[in-house]
Amino acid sequence: MSGVLPDEEAAAGAAEAFAARFGAAPEGVWAAPGRVNVIGEHTDYNGGSVLPVALPHTVRAAAARRDDGRLVLVSAQHPGEDADVAVADLAPGTPGGWAGYPAGVVEQVRAAAAGGLSLLVDGDVPAGAGLSSSAALECAVALAVRDLLGLGWGPDDLVDVARRAENDFVGAPTGILDQSASVLCTAGHALHLDTRDRSWDQVPLDLEAAGLALLVVDSGTTHSHAESGYGERRRQCEEAARRLGVDYLCDLPGTDALAALDDGTDEGAVLLRRAWHVVTEDARVAEVVDLLRAGADPRGTGPVLTAGHASLRDDFEVSVPELDAVVEAALAAGAYGARMVGGGFGGSAVALVDAGAVEAVSAAVAERAGAPRSYVVVPAAGARRLQ
Known part of the structure; x- marks a missing residue:
């Protein structure tokens, strides 16, 4: 798939960019994919089923903890649009723009993240193309936050945290399709998800x-x-x-x-x-x-x-x-x-x-x-x- 980096190369690129921006290596690099839905549009918030697959395209999040109470957000896709805000001041609209998606994740764990976080994101999920670049961003950051802060979230927790960031912080009233696909999909399969009871299984899709x-x-x-x-x-x-x-x-x-x-x-x-x-x-x-x-x-x-x-x-x-x-x-x-x-x-x-x-x-x-x-x-x- 054109333009998609292997995981090792993608991780190295994100880590190098983080070190160049923050002067030290990140504590880790996490990735989450965009998705394309084989069938099942607008059924997720209506209690129905969906059938997405994950894309090879991902958003990567390189992250590290801070000790000054600040959340600093940098995006390779939005140069010059960095966000630097006190964790205590996070609220819908603060920060806005692309930074609202990762900030919406951190805002939900304000106490655990009180020391602050540095986050650099990079990726190749096309934005605005209906391929869930925002969910990929939220899920990559949710994984990073979980691991860095020792939160112990399971897959459903990751989906819920990412969805709330989009619904409550950014203000987009989406269902759970996008975040579920980004977290739960496996290679070579489509994810059959019942959005009412959240049961799911993998359907082989070897085209x-x-x-x-x-x-x-x-x-x-x-x-x-x-x-x-x-x-x-x-x-x-x-x-x-x-x-x-x-x-x-x-x-x-x-x-x-x-x-x-x-x-x-x-x-x-x-x-x-x-x-x-x-x-x-x-x-x-x-x-x-x-x-x-x-x-x-x-x-x-x-x-x-x-x-x-x-x-x-x-x-x-x-x-x-x-x-x-x-x-x-x-x-x-x-x-x-x-x-x-x-x-x-x-x-x-x-x-x-x-x-x-x-x-x-x-x-x-x-x-x-x-x-x-x-x-x-x-x-x-x-x-x-x-x-």
Whole structure:
């Protein structure tokens, strides 16, 4: 995968940059990956299931403890935007910008981190591309904080700390999909996660053996959960569930009950479309998981992915013309299936293609949709300590 450093090289680079900035070696280097979701968009905060894989792309965090009560944050991707704030003064908005994500992790352990921390982050997860660069940043820092401060967090704790940083400190109302994928994924597998009870298992996904590749195409249109219509969609789902008398939309056994939302008002029609997407998307996750577990040809999942895009475009209304163009171009070039990924309003699309057709599909998408970047995804390992 182009632009991805081996762990040893990535750790050395982060450690060297830390030493150059802070005048001493870090106490360790940790990494967490971005993710791409095979299927299951906007089901995580609706009590449904998701099926992500971890990217080989990671965010690395080199860190060390301090004794002056300061949190100093440096990013290789944001030169000149360092943050230096007293741990005691951490609060939503202080610091802001990219630094809010790691600061939101440290703020939750203010007492344990009272002496202060130095953190330098570097990485190759494309920002704003719908590949969860923010979750990768949060999870890498959460791992570093856990180990440096001896906090003993398990996987669920790491997910929760990272999610709260995004929800409560930064103000992006996401579910647990992104952080769970970053922490729990394993190489060669997709993570099947039930977001209601948080049970999970690994589903083998060996596309190479089937002569296939998962192609991620960056549309070139960036997005931000904190600023997009993501929060509005979540509120609409909550209202639809309330009107139907369930805690979560994915508690419904099927689509039959959804007609009750259509009360003749424009709002009711919108709520019906939003709920229709969620319930049918949850069913699509189950369909793909069943196909993969049965050892069926993964090409059979292609139409399910494409149906998911149509629902995200028409029912949930979170696609944009640039994403639609990428999907249409990929399908026209021979992809078995394609869809937008992530929260929407920009970001990336994913296409299931023959391994031998990667270059041709990439070229066709670049020509027809103007998409600037594409990556072949091999399901990779989750968060880990590198050094």
